[in-house]
Amino acid sequence: MPPANEPLRHLRILDSTIEQSFTAYGGGGGEYNVPGRERKTHAAKLRGQLKAASDEVTRRGAIDESGRCLLTYQLTEDADDVLDSLDRSSSKIRIRSAHKDESGWRVVVSLPIKKFKIVDNVLSRYETKNNDPDDPDSRPKGEPLVARIDAIAATIQEDLWTDARPLPSQGEEIWWEVWLEELQAEGAAQPTTLETFTEAAALAGFTIPTNLRATRFPERVVLLVRGAIEFWQSSPLLLLPVAELRAGKSIAADFDDLQPRESAEFAHELAEALSPPSADSAAVSLLDTGIRSGHPLLKPFVDERCVGTVDPAWSAADSGEQHGTAMAGIAAYSDLTPVMLGQLPPPAPVVLESMRLVGPSEEDRTDLFGEMTAEAISQLQSIEPSRKRAICITSTTGDPREGALPSSWSASLDQIAAGVRINVDQTIDRNLGQQLLFVAGGNLRNEIADPKMNYPMVERPEFGIEDPGQSWNAITVGAVTDKVDCGPGFDRHIPIARPGQLSPTSRTSNTWIDQKQQQWPLKPDLVFEGGNWAKDDSGRACDLEGLGLLTTCLDPTSGRLVTVTRDTSPATAAVSGMAARLWNEYPDLWPETIRAVMVHTAEWDHGSKTQVPATTKTEFQTRLRHFGYGRPNLDRARYSLKNRLNLIYEGELQPFHMVGTDAKANQMHLHRLPWPTRTLNELGSVDVEMRVTLSYFIEPSPGRRGWGDSFRYASHGLRFDVKSPTVTTERLIAQYNSEEKDLKTGEFAGLSDRWVIGSQGRTRGSLHSDWWKGTAAELASSGEIIVYPTTGWWRERKHLGQVENKARYSLVVSLSAPSVNADLYSELVNEVTVTTL
Numbered sequence: 001m002p003p004a005n006e007p008l009r010h011l012r013i014l015d016s017t018i019e020q021s022f023t024a025y026g027g028g029g030g031e032y033n034v035p036g037r038e039r040k041t042h043a044a045k046l047r048g049q050l051k052a053a054s055d056e057v058t059r060r061g062a063i064d065e066s067g068r069c070l071l072t073y074q075l076t077e078d079a080d081d082v083l084d085s086l087d088r089s090s091s092k093i094r095i096r097s098a099h100k101d102e103s104g105w106r107v108v109v110s111l112p113i114k115k116f117k118i119v120d121n122v123l124s125r126y127e128t129k130n131n132d133p134d135d136p137d138s139r140p141k142g143e144p145l146v147a148r149i150d151a152i153a154a155t156i157q158e159d160l161w162t163d164a165r166p167l168p169s170q171g172e173e174i175w176w177e178v179w180l181e182e183l184q185a186e187g188a189a190q191p192t193t194l195e196t197f198t199e200a201a202a203l204a205g206f207t208i209p210t211n212l213r214a215t216r217f218p219e220r221v222v223l224l225v226r227g228a229i230e231f232w233q234s235s236p237l238l239l240l241p242v243a244e245l246r247a248g249k250s251i252a253a254d255f256d257d258l259q260p261r262e263s264a265e266f267a268h269e270l271a272e273a274l275s276p277p278s279a280d281s282a283a284v285s286l287l288d289t290g291i292r293s294g295h296p297l298l299k300p301f302v303d304e305r306c307v308g309t310v311d312p313a314w315s316a317a318d319s320g321e322q323h324g325t326a327m328a329g330i331a332a333y334s335d336l337t338p339v340m341l342g343q344l345p346p347p348a349p350v351v352l353e354s355m356r357l358v359g360p361s362e363e364d365r366t367d368l369f370g371e372m373t374a375e376a377i378s379q380l381q382s383i384e385p386s387r388k389r390a391i392c393i394t395s396t397t398g399d400p401r402e403g404a405l406p407s408s409w410s411a412s413l414d415q416i417a418a419g420v421r422i423n424v425d426q427t428i429d430r431n432l433g434q435q436l437l438f439v440a441g442g443n444l445r446n447e448i449a450d451p452k453m454n455y456p457m458v459e460r461p462e463f464g465i466e467d468p469g470q471s472w473n474a475i476t477v478g479a480v481t482d483k484v485d486c487g488p489g490f491d492r493h494i495p496i497a498r499p500g501q502l503s504p505t506s507r508t509s510n511t512w513i514d515q516k517q518q519q520w521p522l523k524p525d526l527v528f529e530g531g532n533w534a535k536d537d538s539g540r541a542c543d544l545e546g547l548g549l550l551t552t553c554l555d556p557t558s559g560r561l562v563t564v565t566r567d568t569s570p571a572t573a574a575v576s577g578m579a580a581r582l583w584n585e586y587p588d589l590w591p592e593t594i595r596a597v598m599v600h601t602a603e604w605d606h607g608s609k610t611q612v613p614a615t616t617k618t619e620f621q622t623r624l625r626h627f628g629y630g631r632p633n634l635d636r637a638r639y640s641l642k643n644r645l646n647l648i649y650e651g652e653l654q655p656f657h658m659v660g661t662d663a664k665a666n667q668m669h670l671h672r673l674p675w676p677t678r679t680l681n682e683l684g685s686v687d688v689e690m691r692v693t694l695s696y697f698i699e700p701s702p703g704r705r706g707w708g709d710s711f712r713y714a715s716h717g718l719r720f721d722v723k724s725p726t727v728t729t730e731r732l733i734a735q736y737n738s739e740e741k742d743l744k745t746g747e748f749a750g751l752s753d754r755w756v757i758g759s760q761g762r763t764r765g766s767l768h769s770d771w772w773k774g775t776a777a778e779l780a781s782s783g784e785i786i787v788y789p790t791t792g793w794w795r796e797r798k799h800l801g802q803v804e805n806k807a808r809y810s811l812v813v814s815l816s817a818p819s820v821n822a823d824l825y826s827e828l829v830n831e832v833t834v835t836t837l
Contacts, residue, residue, distance in 0.1 A: 005641060006641070006642070007635070007638070007639035007641070008639055008640045008641060008642070008825055009639070009640070009836045009837050010586070010597075010639070010640050010646040010647075010648055010836075010837045011640070011645070011646065011647050011648065011674075011825075011828060011829075011834045011835070011836060011837065012647075012648050012649070012650075012834060012835050012836075012837045013647050013648065013649040013671070013673065013674065013811075013833060013834055014832075014833050014834060014835055015833050016649065016671045016672050016673050016674065016833055017649075017651060017669050017670070017671055018669070018670040018671075018672065019653070019667055019668075019669060020667065020668050020669070020670055020733065020737065021666070021667065021668075021739060022665050022666060022667050022668040022736075022737050022739070022788055022789065023664070023665050023737060023738045023739050024665045024736070024737075024738065024788075024789075024790070025736075025738045026738075033078070034143055034144060034147035034148060035076060035147055035148065037147045039126060039127055039140050040127055042146070042147070043123050043124070043126050043127035043146070044127070046123050046146070046149060046151075046152055047120060047123050047124070047127075049151060049152040049153060050116060050119055050120055050123065050152050052153075052154075053071055053116075053152055053153050053154040054113065054116050056153075056154040057069040057070070057071075057113065057154045058113070060154070060236045061236045061237070062154070062155075062236040062237065062239070062240065063113055063240075064237060064240045064241075066112070067112045067113050067114060068092075068110055068111065068112050068113075068240065069110070069111065069112075069113050069154075069155075069240070070096065070108055070109070070110055070154070070155035070159075070239065070240065071108070071109050071110075071116075071119075071152065071153075071154065071155060072106065072107070072108050072152070072153050072154070072155045072156075072159040073086060073105075073106075073107045073108075073109070073149055073151070073152055074103070074104060074105070074106055074149070074150045074151040074152075074153075075104055075105040075106075075107060075148050075149055075150060076104050076105070076148045076150060077100065077103075077104040077105065078148070079104065079105050079145075079148040080105075080706065080708070081144075081708070082144050082145045082148055083095070083098055083105065083107060083705070083706035083708050083711075084706065084708040084709060084711070085144075085145050086107055086109055086145070087109070087705075087710055088118070089799060091111075091115055091118055092112055092115065093109055093110075093111040093115055093118065093119075094109060094110050094111070094181075095107060095108070095109050095705040095706065095711065096108040096109060096110050096160070096181060096242075096243040096244070096703075096705070097160060097162050097179075097244045097703065097704050097705060098704060098705045098706035098711075099161070099162040099704060104150065105706070106159055107706070108155050108159050108160055108243075110181065110240075119152075122145070122146065123146060125141040125142055126140050126141055126142045126143060126146040126147075127140075155239065156239075157229060157232040157233070157239060157245065160239065160242055160243070160244055160245045161244075161245050161246075162244045162245070162246055162704045163245070163246040163247045163402075164401035164402050164403075165247055165401060167229065168228070168229050168247075169229070170229060170230055171228055171230070172228060172229070173226060173227055173228050174226065174227075174228075174247060174248065175224050175225070175226050175247070175248030175366050176206075176224065176225050176226070176227065176245055176246070176247070176248060177222060177223075177224055177245070177246040177247060177248045177249070177368075177408060178197070178201075178222065178223055178224070178225055178242060178244075178245060179220050179221075179222050179242070179243045179244035179245070179246070179408075179703060180193050180194065180197055180220065180221045180222070180223070180241045180242060180243060181193065181219060181220065181241055181242075181243045182194070182219060182220060182221040182426060183219055183426065193221065193241050194214055194221050194223065196241070197223075197238075197241050197242075198212065198223070198225075200235060200237065200238050201225050201227075201231075201238065203234075203235070204227070204231045204232070204234040204235055204238055205227055205228075205231045205234065206225040206226060206227035206231055207225065207226040207227060208225055209224060209225075209367075211311070213367065213368040213371040213372065213375075214368070214371065215368055215370045215371040215374070215408050215412050216421075216422035216423070216424070217411060217415070217422060217700060217701060217702055217703065218422065218426070218428075218699075218701045218793065218797070218800055218802075219426070219701070219703065219797075219800070220243060220701075220702070220703045222368065222370075222371075222408045223368065224248050224366075224367065224368050226248075243703055244703065244704060246408075248366050248367075248368075249366070249369065249397040249399060249407065249408075249409065249467060250365045250366040250397060250398070250399075251358055251365045251366075251369065251395045251396070251397060251398070252395070252396055252397065252398030252442075252445070252466075266340040266341075266562075267296065267297055267340065267552075267561040267562055268296060268561075270297060270339065270340055270346070271296035271297050271299075271300075273346070274297070274300045274301075274346060274349070275300065276300045276301065276349060277301060277349040277350055278584075280387075280587070281349070281350055281351045281580070281584055282350060282351065282387070282388040282389065282390065282580040282581075282583035282584050282587070283303070283306070283350065283351035283352065283353045283384075283387055283389050283390070283580060284328075284331040284332075284350055284351070284352055284353070284389075284390050284392055284573070284576045284577050284580050285306075285353040285354075285355065285377070285380055285389045285391045285392065285435075286324055286327055286328055286331065286352065286353065286354045286355070286392050286394075286573070287355055287357040287373060287376050287377075287391060287392065287393050287395075288318070288323055288324035288327055288354065288356070288357060288358060288392075288393075288394055288395065289318040289319075289320075289321075289322070289323045289324040289356060289357075289358045289360075289395075290309065290314070290315065290316050290317050290318035290319075290324045290325075290354060290356040291307060291316070291317065291318060291324045291325050291328050291352070291354035292317050292318065292322065292325040292552075292553075292554035293307050293316075293352075294554070295325060295328075295329075295552050295553075295554045295561065296561070297329065297332070297333070297336075297552050297561065298325070298328050298329065298332060298352060298552055300349070301332055301349055301350065301351060301352045302328075302351075302352045302353075302354070303352070303353055303384070305383050305384075306351075306353035306354070306355075306380050306383050306384065307353065307355075308354075308356070308379055309355065309356035310355060310356065310357060310372050310375050310376050310379070311356075311359060311364070314356055314359050314360060314364070315356075315360075316354065316356055318356070319360060320360070322553045322554065322563075323358075323394070323569070324354060324356070325552055325553055325554060326551045326552060326553060326563060326565045326569075326570070327392065327394055327551075327565075327569060327572075327573040328352050328354065328552060328573075329551035329552030329553075329562075330549065330551050330565065330569075330570040330573035330574050330577070331350070331352065331392060331573045331574070331576055331577040331580075332346075332347070332349075332350070332352060332552075332577065333346060333347060333551070334347060334529075334549075334574045334577065335529065335549045335550060335551075335574075336549075336550040336551055336552070336562060337549075337550040340550070340562075347577070347581065348581050348584065350577055350580040350581060350584070351387070351580075353389070355376035355377075355379060355380060357369070357372055357373065357376055357393075357395060358395050368408065369395075369397075369409045369412075369468075370407075370408045370409040370410075370411065370412025370413070370468075371412065373393065373409070373412055373413065373416065374412060374415075374416055374421070377389075377391060377416060377433065377435060381432070381433045385433070388434050388435070388580075388583050388587070388591075389433070389434070389435040389436070389580075390435075390436055390438060390576040390577070390579040390580045390583070391416075391435050391436065391437045391438065391576075392438050392572060392573050392576035393437065393438065393439045393440065393468070393474075393572070394568075394569035394572050394573060395440075396439075396440055396441075396442040396466035396467060396468070396469065397409070397466055397467040397468070398442070398445070398466060399466060399467055400442065400461065400462060400463070400464040400465060400466050400467070400507065401461065401462065402467060402470070403461065403464060403470070403511070403512050403520075404470050404509065404512045404520035404521065404523075405470070405520075405704070406470060406471075406700060406702040406713055407468060407470070407702070408702070409467055409468040410468035410469070410470045410471040410474075410702075411471075411700040411702035412468075413437050413439065413468050413471040413473065413474045414471055414472050414473045414474070414697070414698060414699070414700040415699065415700060416435065416437065417435065417436065417437050417471075417473035417474060417591070417697050418430075418473060418697040418698065418699050419431050419432040419433060419434075419435075419697075420432065420699050426800075428802070434590070434591055435591060436475070436579055436591040436594055436595055437471070437473065437474035437475070438474065438475050438476075438477060438572050438575055438576040438579065439468055439469050439471060439475070439476050439477070439572065440466075440469065440477060440568040440569050440571070440572040441465045441466065441469045441476050441477060441478045441479075441506060441507045441508070441523065441524045441568045442465060442466025442469055442507045442568060443479075443505040443506070443507065443567040443568055443569075444457055444463060444504070444505040444506075444507065445505075447463070448504060448505050448533060448541045449540070449541055451538075451539040451540065451541075455496050455497065455504050456497075456501070456502050456504070456611070456626075457504075458502075458507075458508045458510040458511075458626065459510065459511070460511065461511045463507060463508075463510075463511070464507055464508065464509060464510070464511050464512060465507050465508065465509050465512075465523045465524065466507060469507075469523055469524070470520070470521070470523065472521055472698055472700070472713075472765045472766045472767075473697045473698065473766055475525045475526060475575070475579075475595060475598070475599075476523045476524040476525050476526075476628075477524055477525070477526050477527065477528060477568060477571050477572040477575050477628075478502070478503075478506045478507070478508065478523075478524035478526075478527040478530075478568055478571065478626075478627065478628060479502070479503035479505070479506040479527060479528065479529070479530020479531070479566075479567055479568045479570075479571040480500060480501060480502055480503060480506070480527045480528065480529065480530065480571075480605075480607065480608065480627065480631060481497050481499070481500075481501065481502075481503045481529060481530060481531055481532040481547075482499045482500060482529065482607075483495070483529070483531055483532045483546070483547045484497075484498065484499055484532060484547075485546055485547075486534050486544050486546055486547060487544060487545065487546030487547075490534065490544055490546070492536065492537050493534040493535065493536050493542060493544065494534060494535050495532050495533075495534050495547060496532060496533045496534060496535060496541070497532050497533075497607075498607060498611075499606075499607050500605040500606050500607015500608055500610075500611075501607040501608070501610075501611045502527075502611065502626060502627070503530040503531060503532060503533075503566070503567060503568075503571075504532065504533045504541070505530075505533070505566075505568070506527070506530060506567070506568055506571075507568070508523075508524070508625050508626045509521075509522055509523040509524075509625045510622070510625045510626060512625070519707070519712075519713070519714070519763075519764060519765075520765070521764050521765030521766075521767075522621065522624045522625050522628075522761075522764055522765070523625070523628070524627075524628040525599060525628045525629060525767065526575055526598065526599065526602055526628045526629060526630070526631070526632050527571065527608075527627050527628055527630065527631055528571040528572075528574050528575050528631060528632065529549065529570070529571060529574065530549075530566055530567050530568055530569075530570055530571040531547055531548040531549050531565070531566030531567065531570070532547040532566070533547060533566075534547060543566060545564045547566070548564035548565060548566040549564065549565055549566060549570050550562055550563075550564060551563060551564070551565050551570065575598075575632060578598070578632060578634050578637070579594055579598060581634060582594055582597065582598065582634065582637050582638060585638050586837055588837075589648070589650070589810075589837075590650055590808065590810060591697075592650075592695045592696055592697060592808060592809065592810040593648060593650055593695065593810035593812070595695050595767065595810075596648075596693045596694070596695035596767070596769075596810045596811075596812045597637050597646075597648070597693075597812055598632050598637055599628075599629045599632075599693055599695075599767060599769055600629075600646070600691060600693040600769060600812045600814065601632065601633060601636040601637045601646075601814075602628070602629040602630040602631060602632045602633070603630045603631060603633070603636075604623065604627060604629075604630040604631075605630065605631055608623065608626070608627040608630065608631075609623075611626070612626050612627065617755075617756070617757060617758040617760075617761055620756055620757055620758075620761070621757065621758075621761045624757070624761075629769055640825060641825070642821070642822070642823045642824065642825050642826070643816060643817045643818065643820065643821065643822045643823070643824060643825075644814065644815075644816040644817075644818070644824075645676070645814060645815045645816070645825050645828070646812060646813075646814045647673060647674065647812070647813045647828075647834070648810070648811070648812050649671065649810065649811040649812075649813075650809075650810050650811075651669070651808070651809065651811075652806045652807055652808045652809065653667045653668070653669050653718075653787070653789070653806065653807060653809070654666050654667050654804060654805070654806045654807070655667065655716045655718075655789030655792075655794065655795070655805075655807055656716070656789070656794055656795040656803050656804065656805075657803065657804050658798070658803055658804060663795045663796070663798040663803045664795075665789060665791075665795075666789070666804075667789070668733075668736070668737060668786060668787065668788035668789065669786065669787045669788075670729070670733065670784065670785075670786050671784065671785045671786070671787065671811065672783065672784055673783040673784065673785065673813060674783075674828050674831040674833045674834045675780075675782075675783030675828075676815065676824045676825075676827040676828055677780050677781070677783065679776075679822060679823065679824055679827050680776040680777065680779055680780035680815075680824075681776070681777060681780045682776075683775075683776035683777070683817060683820065683822055684775065684776060684777050685775050685776070685777065686775065686776045686817055686819065686820055687773060687774070687775060687776075687817070687819060688773070688774065688776045688779055688815060688816065688817045689771055689772065689773045689814075689815070689816050689817075689818070690722070690771065690772050690779055690782070690813070690814070690815055691769070691770070691771035691772075691812075691813070691814045691816075692720055692722060692769070692770060692771070692785065692811070692812070692813050693767070693768070693769040693810075693811070693812040693813075694718060694719070694720045694767075694768045694787065694809060694810070694811055695766070695767050695768075695809065695810045695811075695812075696718050696766055696807060696808060696809040696810070697766060697808070698713075698714035698715050698716065698717070698766045698792070699714075699715035699794075699802075700714070700715075701713060701714075701715070701793045701797070709791055709796050710793075710796045710797065711793070711797075712791065712792045712793050712796060713793075714766065714792045714793070715792045715793055715794045715802065715805070715807075716789055716790070716791070716792035716794050716795070716805075716807055717763075717766075717789065717790035717791070717792055718768075718787055718788070718789055718790070718807065718809055719736075719763060719768065719787070719788055719789075719790060720768065720786065720787050720788075720811070721735070721736070721759065721785070721786055722772075722782055722784070722785050723781075723782050723783075723784040723785070724782060725778050725779075725780075725781050725782055729784055732784065732786060733786060736786065736788050737788070754772055754773075754774065755770045755771070755772050756770060756771050756772070756773075757769070757770040757771075758770070776817065776822075779815070785813065787809065787811065789807070
């Protein structure tokens, strides 16, 4: 029998799955509340506005060659549940964008001019007909929608503005992020929306980038142009292909404050003892400011073939603050101080790659960064197509105003993680490389120097996670710290954060609370050491060297080889290095699984628990918004122990299928897990913990059209639940599958109310993790888990032809008995349904 603390390989579940046909429960109808309208007066007003809008687009000539034009609806603020009814794809009436502000919903639709009569018919039925023609007191036909329409008008450029910032004023030239509608070709001709738009935009006076980049999503193509708002008025046809207008994003120009430090002698001694990684090692791929690959502490790890830039005019080597070189040092060593002092050996080596994403000048810091990211990764894949990569992105836009809403950059990261590329003809390529993305949550900058700001600074929207950290599929990393020793000579300085607490500049999703948008993720996912700040006796914040992390730089003038960094960038680089090392330990695991294992084995430490105390599910979700699932630990991620068992399953299901002309839910999985039933029964009343993590990658559809069922951001969703001791397998399934609804009777007692995060809180994003604590005897009969689908655009936008796609997922289940020397592991080693990873 192995000793209690002997590291053991995780166990892979080979064959636990029973496929079940699945039909989700439909949403209930019920009562609805609408504004009090005098129906005839309201209908007459809207019909008059509709006629005026038709006359206006005809007068302006704002009708394309196919007869299509744009119409804007202003709806009340409570119209979330009726937005989808404005979209009638079968009649070629399509929602372009839906944007909510303090005045309510502004929805732009495209439709053929001849289809105005369909809208008029809806208004007419509301005016004259009731739901029950035999009951004069029944509700008017179409009332839930029509009563919520405040106004109808021909579309102008202001209506297409969906950005959180104010619309630019006249004469102000900006970079516009233009979202064009790009539909699948209906005949032999290929779509030419991008080409025709750029030609028209250039004629209108817009500047078109010489190296034009375009990012494609389902039904959308995104590009940047520069000009003033009045340019949109130069041609009545210019707006016709536009779905949305947003402001172009810029990468924040200020990076971490890197202070040089003299330690060259130690660095050279360490360099002599380094060993290179193996040829098939996983890589940390740095998308940053470039890298000084000749640095003696980095050179053994750098694959020079994979050092480049997305713009041939830029040098692949960084300059100035050398942010990329600093992050390479963190990825390779985490923190150089204990390594150089001989307190810790160098971590296991990983391959380092670098693709410069950030140019040397201010002009280079506004671009379509999602497409640049895709180009950078594509270049790396063309050199080493089979290499597994932890992609490390530590640059952010410095703009948190969009909150959790997807941007073109964050949605591009979701596509890249899913291995997806949208072609010019709107067809989709999949399985493009194996990469897992890590993104910095972003840092407070000038705010840290304001003595009026009280730590922790998490309460205001402008202190939220920065773009692209809202990505669903990427792991977003925040910063915590254990560094509280200010160093000699700074006795009068006080560290701002206590051990285990948030680094003072780390951003959170604490303000992403919108009860009508429960689908958005909680971020960050993980936290790691990001250093600390201190205050002097005047209250001024100081970035003392002793509170930072030591890393690499290469000063060609002085010969300095090390410097100091801090904040979420080094935290992200360190976690990326950890992921690459975990992948080297388990090279056959999917990216979804590496993500799951890292989150599954992370823990909240004492500092996080005291900074954000939690006893209720709501409070635990608040802690998640600050610290994610905690701090990862490579040893916990790499190994099981006798009393801490990790089971891993990788598989796929088909969430939806076509039944005739309808898209329906299709399939769920029942997992009958290999389970240490005998050992759990023997432990009886001993406290144990079960944790379950479900990880999958969604494909994004980021056009802002209201996020209702028809316009979900995610292609699909998956959920899990576990059989409780007092519930049969059949009743577990019946709680979710309407095909077994006859068995859904009585209260569903058992484990459900004893999860830490809870069945509502854990359903956000594409990574779901939760844990349960109780007695071993209670869990002895709970070795069954269901995984079932929820809807997404694959199903709701069936004309895109993706309904019958299959969805990969990873499931990690752990059992631990931390208080006793129990052996949960050995009982399963000889099971035929498991194998050692």
